[in-house]
Amino acid sequence: MGKYRLNLIWDTLAIGNLLYFLAYIKLNIFSPYFTAPVDFIATLYLANIS
Secondary structure (H helix, E strand, O other), X not given: OOOOOOOHHXXXXXXXXXXXXXXXXXXXXXXXXXXXXXXXXHHHHHHHHO
């Protein structure tokens, strides 16, 4: 992790994804339909950093 450089596109997308997920938890909306973007972006992000 010492050589990790910030990537403005992917890291901003990951933070936005986290905030999106936390908003739906706060609103008590528990449906696979609403969390699909979270799963998709998380998969893309993890594929990018691996």
